[in-house]
Amino acid sequence: MDNTSTVLREWLVAVKSLYHSVEWRPAEEPRSYPDEEGPKHWSDSRYEHVMKLRQAALKSARDMWADYILFVDADNLILNPDTLSLLIAENKTVVAPMLDSRAAYSNFWCGMTSQGYYKRTPAYIPIRKRDRRGCFAV
Incomplete structure (x- = not known):
């Protein structure tokens, strides 16, 4: 387990006022997938789940007429x-x-x-x- 959720929560508190809208929906429990070989394995069902999350986020951004949307994976650092x-x-x-x-x-x-x-x-x-x-x- 890492502290990604804590880091994200602290960042959101610090910068949320700079943006029109910030949505973060952390999973309550770690999720597993029936076809995964381990917690770091990207199975087809995991890819499908992430694609659905991104499509939902894109729809939400379009619905609120957002000028921009940023997708960041937890293993990417900017x-x-x-x-x-x-x-x-x-x-x-x-x-x-x-x-x-x-x-x-x-x-x-x-x-x-x-x-x-x-x-x-x-x-x-x-x-x-x-x-x-x-x-x-x-």
């Missing part, structure tokens, strides 16, 4: 306090920061196969290492 301002300044319908990792992996796909799968391209590593900066189509 340390730059200017991140939201920088993303909004891009004036895109959908935009996301490239997240750092210790490996060559990132949440950014520089290329894609005709089937929609990841494809490594020569442009990927310079972008991943931030030698080439900017806002890129994904």
Whole structure:
């Protein structure tokens, strides 16, 4: 067990007044899935559950005519306090920061196969290492 809920609750208390609306619906109990192999395994039913939560959040944002919605997974950390301002300044319908990792992996796909799968391209590593900066189509 980690202290994610405590950290989120403290952050919400500190910044809630800066936003028109902030919704957080923590699960009362840890959830398990019938097809999971363990608590860190992302089974099909877990992906389906998360997709439904995100769709519900998107609907809620649309219903209140929100200008923006931010989705953040618990295992992603955004340390730059200017991140939201920088993303909004891009004036895109959908935009996301490239997240750092210790490996060559990132949440950014520089290329894609005709089937929609990841494809490594020569442009990927310079972008991943931030030698080439900017806002890129994904």
